[in-house]
Amino acid sequence: MTDATTSPAGSPASTGKPILQVSDVHAAYGMVRVLHGIDLEVRDGEVVVVLGANGAGKTTTMRAICGLVDTTGSIRLDGKEIVGKKSADVARLGVAHVPQGRGTFADLSVEDNLQVGAFVRKDKEIRSDIDRWYEVFPVLGERRQQQAGTLSGGEQQMLAVARALMGRPRLLLLDEPSLGLAPMIVQNVFRNLQSIREEFGTTMLVVEQNANLALGIADRGYVIEAGRIVLSGTADELSSDDAVRAAYLGY
């Protein structure tokens, strides 16, 4: 991958081997081109954040990785090309995506949401995984038979994360986990993401408008503007970058 602006070796998690390599990705909705050559990389065990304004192409980047939008260029997962694959097949290769707006199965129960998250698994540990998520998020355990659509926004976000992780993914994509949530709930969601990362070492690519919180749990980050990556670096570098501070951190 040719990325002159990536941080120099020595950042904490840069030693893992790359899981996701996105290079020169273009994507369009019909005639409207949204991505103009995105390059980014996520390594094993890393949490990488993508920052950018509304309409910059953050969500489209996620959708391109998951095969939800027409894409050209190269996206490699564990070295294997996935451009052109259907979303179900990308998911089967170990990419879990918590889409914007959470994508819960609103009329399925909480329990069934978790079951369907493990749809592609064949092992015998699905039950114990579900019970573990009920321990991590007790509120989901209390409401296991309730329709997922009746949960509050924060609860649904936790359910969406748990459902995504039920597939034991190689890579978790989170699209704006803070969207539409009250500030206190957002804090809580990120605290949970932090502890999931510490406990399970899940590799994550997070798109987020709340740059402060996102950089707080990330190792590295990219800044996307008008469909291109304009800046990248470690979380610390981005936090101290004047342009990033002015545009995304607000101080």
Added chain:
Amino acid sequence: MELFLARLFDGLSSGATYAVIAVALVLIYKATTLINFAQGELAMLGSFFAYILAIEQGIPLYLAIVLAMLLSAVLAAGIERVLIRPFDPADHLPLVIITLGLFLVINAVAGMIWGFDPRSFPRMFPEGDVWSMGIARLRWYTVGTMATVLVLLVLLTLLLKKTKIGLAFRAVSSNLESSGLVGVRAGPTLQFGWMLATAVGTLAGALFVADPFRQLDPTWAQRVLIFAAAAAVLGGLDSLWGALAGGIILGLVESMVVGYVDWIPNQMGLAAAVVAIIIVLVIRPNGLFGSKAVERV
């Protein structure tokens, strides 16, 4: 009392047959959130398959019906693959047009092959009555149809709630995009929905024409589809048990209204039942048992 019972049994009898076809409609609606206008014609075709296997090939009736269900399911799999899958499942209008086209094509082809002369379908249940009092006759046919519907619904409920393909079916019907993101392939799942609905439709068709008062011809499903759709809507389009309730209520209202309301002529029985449904839907827009779309943000 006798008259009331007679009307009750009549209502149950027609209600049970509306219900089975309504179940098939509900299945396909749950999978695709659209009404398959070809559902009735597929059921008609299935009933012909069963007839030919049983009468012309001499296969025992129950086995013939099972084979006809399998045969029609295979046909449905082909239809789904060739005519339905190329289209965006979220865009309903082209799909509705396709099912309307199927409706016409299947009907015409059946007419060409088998003609429009009525045939007598073999009896699925013993002739005669389980119980009778004067003109009130509870026929074996009615009891048999009811029992078949109940067994069918229990089996379908188990299939959807307890199996992996059932989970996939419910996931796809709940949220198409999210089901892809967890690795559920929409195409084969919807194909399964078509196969299941069509097999159920074939069973429904066989039950319908097995009534000694009815005969088999390529037009029987056209009238019934409308009643079945009304029953499905009354029950709440996405509820299997609602389809049963809707069918029975429709049948009962039809026979009671005509029986007890003097100024409504016989021919208007079903129209009166449909008016009753409209009144119910004004009060409960999702039908009696339909799930409300709940979403909190």
